[in-house]
Amino acid sequence: MQMSSTDRGGYQIVLVDENRIDAAVAIAFKDRMRNLTEGRAGPVVLDLGAVSFIDSSGLGAIVAAMKQLGKDRQLHLAGLMPNVAKVFRLTRMDMVFTIHDTVDGVIDLHADRA
DSSP: OOEEEEEETTEEEEEEOSSEESTTTHHHHHHHHHHHHTTOOSOEEEEOTTOOEEOHHHHHHHHHHHHHHOTTSOEEEEOOOHHHHHHHHHTTGGGTSEEESOHHHHHHHHHHHO
């Protein structure tokens, strides 16, 4: 599972560099998210800009990643393509996650509140 992490504006940005999060990669996604985020503090932005397809297993993996962060760390989602955003709307997961158009939108929002 191709994912990378950077820090910016007080956020850990996790970039998913895959076009699918589905049953075939859900376990690898959860493991990679845990490896990238464990032992860290602060909010996480999951950049899904490269992801064009997500199924229920992928959605479950993102929920699991949010739970792995614990209640003290927030998981933001950014850059959802229309097909991916539709899955979040249809499953009402858009009510569970804070979703932003872009990673910059998250950073700018944080800067405005600082």
